Amino acid sequence: MTIVAFGTYDAAKHPRAGIVIDGLREHGHEVLEINRPLGFSTAERVRMLQQPWRLPALAWRLLRCWLALWREARALRRRAGEPDAVLVGYLGHFDVLLARRAFPRSTIVLDHLVFAGDTARDRGAEGWRVRLLRGLDARALAAADIVLVDTAEHGALLPEGVEGIHVPVGARAEWFDARESRDDAAGSALSLVFFGLFTPLQGAPVIARALRLAQEAGARFIATIVGTGQDHAQARAEAGDIDGVTWIDWVEPGALPALVARHDVCLGVFGTSDKARRVVPNKVYEGAAAGCAVLTSDTPPQRAAFDGGALFTAAGDPEELAAAIVALAEDPGRRAELRALATSASERFRARSVVTPLALRLHEAR
Missing domain, CATH: 3.40.50.2000 (Glycogen Phosphorylase B;)
Incomplete structure (x- = not known):
């Protein structure tokens, strides 16, 4: 044809x-x-x-x-x-x-x-x-x-x-290829990555506040936040002056899979709009393909796509998201388990x- x-x-x-x-x-x-x-x-x-x-x-x-x-x-x-x-x-x-x-x-x-x-x-x-x-x-x-x-x-x-x-x-093949270059050293500090356009459905301010709360609770982690957009300024304000967070305005598309694959956890979306409850964002598929664990909001389409292959928290709830980050920071074994589950789920995509x-x-x- x-x-x-x-x-x-x-x-x-x-x-x-x-x-x-x-x-x-x-x-x-x-x-x-x-x-x-x-x-x-x-x-x-x-x-x-x-x-x-x-x-x-x-x-x-x-x-x-x-x-x-x-x-x-x-x-x-x-x-x-x-x-x-x-x-x-x-x-x-x-x-x-x-x-x-x-x-x-x-x-x-x-x-x-x-x-x-x-x-x-x-x-x-x-x-x-x-x-x-x-x-x-x-x-x-x-x-x-x-x-x-x-x-x-x-x-x-x-x-x-x-x-x-x-x-x-x-996800395209380059995301699966990036998985091969991962170095999943046990016991290292939790690393998280988020990338996007900072639109309301993504809930970047929720992520930023959760990172601050997790650090205030004593969690040891590093985070990479990639992108700019509508909610960028609010997210920076919510994060405040916390350690270990790197903000990057732009990464070339060809370089993004390798960057994401260097992290333990890929953060999905946490907005509360009607649209946020109807989507499964590309970053969830791509993060899983790159070998990351997936931590995203508990919405019907995301659970239908990744049930058993991701960790879910309530949309728009920075306290619950922070608690999940704290738990992952304290448990390298759980991080490895979630990475394996996400990797298995990604083969369907x-x-x-x-x-x-x-x-x-x-x-x-x-």
């Missing part, structure tokens, strides 16, 4: 697109890419929604990318005919509209990992902005034949009549495995 991965996705910044492409190739499909990355991060796109005067910059860059995509799509159809399927990559709310017109006889698959209205609301937008983005979600979903969602909770948001397939986020439901569906459509 010939599949075209199409759109303005950026697999370097958002690995989800690469995971789905890798998985389809591992299932034996020929996957061609027609890709013109837009160049805006998720945070920048949301900022544009909150500051509408920035929207012309998005529209101009999108138009330039679309012209290139359209030309490449026409050239492909002249050369090889219509592909069997077109995969519109992550953040493809606009791209799927173009794909529907560029490939009118192909099966259009939209990877709808993010509901635009849901995300904007989680990051502070309201009123007409949220309504506008919910309309965009509706149009994007209507343009697709098959919609990929990462959790059952996101699947429940799909309108009646939209075919959804559950494809967990998973290699690219080939997570994409299997989509591969089967496309096989049925032939």
Whole structure:
């Protein structure tokens, strides 16, 4: 089967697109890419929604990318005919509209990992902005034949009549490769890592406060916090001037797996918003793949994905999170046990495995 991965996705910044492409190739499909990355991060796109005067910059860059995509799509159809399927990559709310017109006889698959209205609301937008983005979600979903969602909770948001397939986020091969370089020396101080965009759903201030409480309780640990974003300043303030915490604004994507793999525990998300209760973040899959123990909030989708393979604490509860950190700091054996459990669970989330439901569906459509 010939599949075209199409759109303005950026697999370097958002690995989800690469995971789905890798998985389809591992299932034996020929996957061609027609890709013109837009160049805006998720945070920048949301900022544009909150500051509408920035929207012309998005529209101009999108138009330039679309012209290139359209030309490449026409050239492909002249050369090889219509592909069997077109995969519109992550953040493809606009791209799927173009794909529907560029490939009118192909099966259009939209990877709808993010509901635009849901995300904007989680990051502070309201009123007409949220309504506008919910309309965009509706149009994007209507343009697709098959919609990929990462959790059952996101699947429940799909309108009646939209075919959804559950494809967990998973992790790319480089995260599993990073596991091989680990040095799990018994008895060393507990090491924790968090990386993200500091959006509300991630609950970075909860993590920061928990680290301070754990240190005040006498826990011996080091922590690496990677990233910047909306809640960064609040998180720094919550942590205060405690020892052993390194704050890093940016790590190149290619260097991140090795950095994470040098730690005992990967921290997930601890926010309390509706969106936080519907997701399993990429950092949970990636941390487990890299050989870390996983410590994250006790939400239905995360427990469904990692039950038995992670340690859970209540969302939004820094005291409970601090207590878990203290316990792990005092018990190297428990850390090793949790690493082994997370490693075992992560094998379910290699690219080939997570994409299997989509591969089967496309096989049925032939």
